[in-house]
Amino acid sequence: MSTSAATAAAPVAVKERPRLSGFMPIIALVALIAALTVADPDFLTQRSLTAVSRTAAPLILLAAGATIVVLCGGIDLSIAALASLSTVFLALWIPNLGGLATLAVIGVATLIGALQGTAHVLLRIPSFIVTLGGMSILSAVALVVSGAGTVRVVDDSTVKWLDLYVAGYVPMSFMVAVLVVALIALLLKVTPLQSWVSATGYAESAARLAGTPVDLVKIGAFAVSGACAGLAAVMLVSRQFSGGPTMADNLLLPAVAAIVVGGTAITGGHGSVWRSLAGALVVTLLRVGLPIVGVPSAYEQILYGAIIVVAVALTLDKSKVSIIK
């Protein structure tokens, strides 16, 4: 076959430019730390960095899990409600199950995630409506199970390890969160999952016509999202010594903001869990940083809202959707 022309052309070709947007979350993170240090020289200390990373841990997990769903082109709005429900379950089960309660809660959360994914693919309901419905149902279950009150954990010895510090100043919860992100990233990278997830997110019909197990991939994505919410719940309980039916509810907006600030496109395909890790840190720093620069924390919500809209507008793959609803 006449291949000379093709192969000859290959080495000459210029190396593709890495997309600048890939570094944006990191740049934002560094800029933010720098700005906060300027505003308050005391900021860049081991103590406040430890506090930031500890605060960020559950958010990192929630964002990382939901990122997989977003990469597949969907969205999971139930993560915060699922985490709240999981805190209630954990608090209720610790007295009987002890250490096993953690595993049981993560298992149940995974199942609930998978169940939502199954409803999404089998009933052909848009993911945001399934998870919006799921959010409502899970909140109701949490209210009923907990009797609409906080469930105290008397003996927290089984979850206390998550609230310890490695080498004295790195929070264990942060380590675990980073470890989970690394694990998900590795799993995607070394298996066909990466191309399956991306193909599903970028071009679902093409993926399906290439025989990609699109349905299973989506269900799996929701399951991972559920598992991450469960683990985040364990962290919250280890920190608060209690579970509550609305404990994690206010983490939904920051988690969504973290995903889009990281640069994962809401249209699917483009993005990664590492980006969401960076995004979660940016969001946490903003939250911690507002009082430092003298802005009342009431502006936090406004900031999240603005961030979500602007970040989505910047990362959206506009070529893909001609009509935006």
Next chain:
Amino acid sequence: MTVTTEVAPAPRRSSRRGASFRDAGPPVALIVIFGVFAALSPQFRSFGNVQNIVDSAAVLAVVTCGITFVLMMGSIDLSAAGVMGASALTVSLLVANNRNGNDFGFFGILAAVLLGCAFGCLSGLALVLLKVPSFMATLGVSAVGLGVATLMFAGVQPNISDAALKGWAVERFLGFSYLTWIAVACILLGWLIQRYTRLGRYAYAIGGAEEVLTLSGVQVRPYKVAVFALAGAFYGLGGVMVTSQLGAGLVQAGNGYDFSAITAAVVGGTLLTGGRGGVLHSAVGVLLVMVLTNGLVQVGVSPYWQGGVEGVIVVAAVAAAVIPQRRRNQVVK
């Protein structure tokens, strides 16, 4: 290939202009469910309870009126909670209250409605100018609304002392509270807009076939923004009504209304894909949701389940609505 679906002759309905068989589902369901609960619980079928159901449906009906127009376009609106919070605080700080010396009365209410309108505008602009999908844009705007409300709240709850506004929730006309009559007026207004204005008809058409409108030379973007603004105005009024009920302005005034309104609209027969349904459908949907939740409480189910019931019915209603359109290789995001 696509034409093949069109070849099948469209089923002719008995009446071309009137309600179709599909539209009859929700009202029938309403009657059936009402009948079942009435049979199960004597408490439920008392006149006082019926009055109670209708009165408690008022705010939801107004909010649903607004969201229906957005859903008709095939978009979605999650901003009701935030917009209602902001408008609740606005009205409670502008009418006679315990926080400041304002006493603007009716103009305070108007300002709150206009604020809602402005928030709606914001969502619409984010959609058409920044091309942010509506569920994301409105999620963001909702957060902004809650933030604005929190700022106005400033840690001290404003209790209202404006007699007229307080009277809305208390005083009755023909057995129903003023709020109910306001809701009825809103439904009527919504129906008129939907039936007799270009805005309403285009909102409907955008949900039916947006590309055809563009092809016919219609600029759809201003209409999209206007629809979101209209919806925002309804949420603003909803926030005012909640304030009247509570006698105070709370940030959480609109908590849960966004989802309940979507549920009511969807159950009433408005498609999430747009192009079908309407204000009257939604009014039936509101009553359905209220009867169901009230009935369940009357037969002894914990009120905490309310959200759960709504979640189940919204998923079920959407699933039922997409069944006729199912095909293999369908892309569902």
Next chain:
Amino acid sequence: MNALEVRGLVKHYPGVKALDGVDLVVRPNEVLGLAGENGAGKSTLLKALVGLVSPDQGQIFVRGQAVKLRNVVDAANHGIGMVFQEQSLVPNLTAAENIVLGSEGAGVRRGIYRWNEMRRLAQEQLDKIGSPIDPLARTDTLTFAERQMVEIAKVLRIEQRSQHPPVIILDEPTSVLESKEIETLFAQIRRLREFASVVFVSHRLDEVLDVCDRVTVLRSGQSVGEVATAGAVPRELHRMMIGSTGSDDHYHENAATPVTADQPRLSVRGLSGKSFHDVDLDVAAGEILAIVGVHGSGREDVCRALFGAEPTTAGEIRMDGTKVDLPSTRAACAAGIGYVPAERKIEGMVGSMSVADNMTLAKQKPRLTGPFVAPKKQAALVDSWIKRLSIRTPRRDTAIGRLSGGNQQKVVLARWLIGGDVKLLLLDHPTRGLDIGARSEVYRLMRELASSGVATVLLADSLEEAIGMADRILVMNDGRVAAEVACPSGGKPSPLDLVKEMV
């Protein structure tokens, strides 16, 4: 003066020249037929006439005036309107609203609808074509033929805008009509001629000859002739549409190997679905079977059904004698079936992903060690196929969207070959949008695959392609197999033999 004139219109798309200097004249009060095969440039020309496509070169004259048409409204203001092939009505509005959409005039005052006025305006248009449709009926309650009348009424409204006799373009209006409805439509067209000019597009030559005064024939983006229909014969027109085959062995016929299989590789009996009924077909190993048929013949859906992408209601599919069940595309892949979709950019490839990822998407096994991706194995595999198919790409991790159409298509084809286990390939318009060189390479590849024993089902872009490539041709009409024509090398049927069966 001519109602409409086009001079030297040129339009390039990446890799193809859709229009290559087209000339066209439409006189007042005449029905002009526009004939040409798929890909001859008909649709691009029509789109240019209503402002949906802006030509790279050339001019459009309306009543002697050179005009620039920027959009549909612009065209309407100049008195040009089109009845689209895919109907362009809003299904959930009334017929009246659709007719006046975008130019409601007195029907809407200050944003408020005046339904009586609206009804009157619509009735005015419907009266022009004498249609009995109720203007306030919801559009989706009307039949297809009725909707077409609404659409014509809608186009007629441009008369009010330009104050001149309009030019009305009908794009394949008959493709899904019953013969009685076609009669009604033709009566309408003759009525329209009284006060307008009509451009009638169809690939059914008998219809063109029946209703038109004059026919212009397009071939590969050029006007190749003009015939007065009085006394014209279909054979003559058809010769003009097809022309002579360009190169000597464009289809690599000398590489064709005779089919020597005793048992069919794919055997389909009584397959029925939504748009096709009772389809029987056999394909032997090494054989290329082309299915031809007009728009709406159901051939695309048959092809998708064979890949599990379209549900079937009855019938059975056997591969090498064993019955297979195809509930999903996964099952089809597992059964050794490969599919190259017609819409390459949307369904064929994942534009943002690399050549390597696209190539290994369907068959993961060759690049895995255990459950893990082996980067070296993948690199060697992908590079070897890039070389074998001479895919011109800078690197294997270049995004496939940056390649030319032909190279993209080769990657999509390679996807099914890397596993080495593909038994049946379904090619849905594999050369659509490719230039002549790329086409030739795809043809050569198909020949190679056939000689290596792969069975192929081909939905060709043109009759010429089907005849050139296939060993056997199945003609489908209205969802059923109408005829089977042997097509061996050296004994090829003529396109006319096929056209006879297609309509």
